[in-house]
Amino acid sequence: MSENGTWHNEIHHKLTDLVGCFDRREQELAQLSQKLANDREAFEREMKSKRQEHDKIVEEQYKDLEETRLKVENEKKRMHEVQEFQSSPVHLNVGGHRFTTSLQTLRRDQESMLATMFSGRHKLLKEPDGCYFVDRDGTHFRHILNYLRDGFHAEMFPQDELSLRQIINEAQYYQLNGLVSGIETVLDPPPPAPDFTQNEINDMLATLTRQTTSTLNPPPGLDLGTGRHKIADFVFHNMTKTNLDFHGKNLSGLSFAHTTFAHNVSFVDTCLVNTSFYGCEFASHVVVDFTDADLSGADFRQCRCIQGGPNAFNGLGGGPVGAGGGFMFGSSCSSFAHLIKTGHVKFTGAKHIGTKFEQHIREIINF
Secondary structure: OHHHHHHHHHHHHHHHHHHHHHHHHHHHHHHHHHHHHHHHHHHHHHHHHHHHHHHHHHHHHHHHHHHHHHHHHHHHHHHHHHHEEEHEEEEEEEEEEEEEEHHHHHHOOOOOOHHHHHOOOOOOOOOOOEEEEEEEOOHHHHHHHHHHHOOOHHOOOOOHHHHHHHHHHHHOOOOOOOHHHHHHHHHHOOOOOOOOOOOHHHHHHOOOOOOOOOOOOEEEOOOOOHHHHHHHHHHHHHOOOOOEOOOEEEEOOOOOOEEEEEOOOOOOEOOOOOOOOOOOOOOOOOEEEEOOOOOOOEEEOOOEOOOOOOOOOHHOOEEEEEOOOEEEEOOOHHHHHHHHOOEEEEEOEEOOOOEEEEEEHHHHHHH
């Protein structure tokens, strides 16, 4: 082969290789272009997804901000209303009774129902006249308000048991536990330590009983006569020689139950808290004086009068006993009442919270 033919073949091979190289490069470029297109499409999808997610987040944030703004506006409005409410007098209509007080007073006891009602957390409806209506008996509501203002002071409350129990009922409704506890202590006070023991009182009464009994045996040579009046006059004269004076003493919690009082006895200004006089007998000729005594919780049920002289009560009540006259009252429903009416048993100015009497006796004493 000539030199030209060889060169031509070499050129042809080189061109063929070059064309093949270009084809392969073109294929690679086509693949790269396709990959680039795929990557771009994936990138665009990813960006679109992220943009949508971002837009959603931004939208939610805007929504949260708007809700927060509305909450802040509502809170500002509520605080303004509360401030206006707190700075204004509160008008109440409690069962037809009108009261004006402050929010501070109504919220003084944080555990009470009133504090909860007027805490500002609850929507309270006003009556057309601007009052808040409370469907309770308003008779004692002033005591509820005074307790919230000044605390519990027993002397500022009624002294009769019925009123105090009515106030307890209202205090329980309003969940004012401190007021309930204070009144219950007044109604059932713990007895202070007495000045005498029960044994000392028993011995004292037994001694008087012996002294009284001894008068029934007159001295030798004394002519008592034959009439019942003569004997009764002797007994009457000697029974009243010895008197008992408990003035200002503390006899709380002791028992005089079933004692026969045949002597004048002074319980003036005596502390007789929870002291028992159940079933006592009072002679009609003596005076037993409970003036200004503290009878809180004391028991005077089943008390009665016994004959103490020939002219007991000057003929009031009961029937005659024998030919000599005089009266024996066997019923507490009548005889004890006569003792009170005639001043033989005195309760003037006595403190009587929780004191136990038969109802007709309470009416006579006008408690």
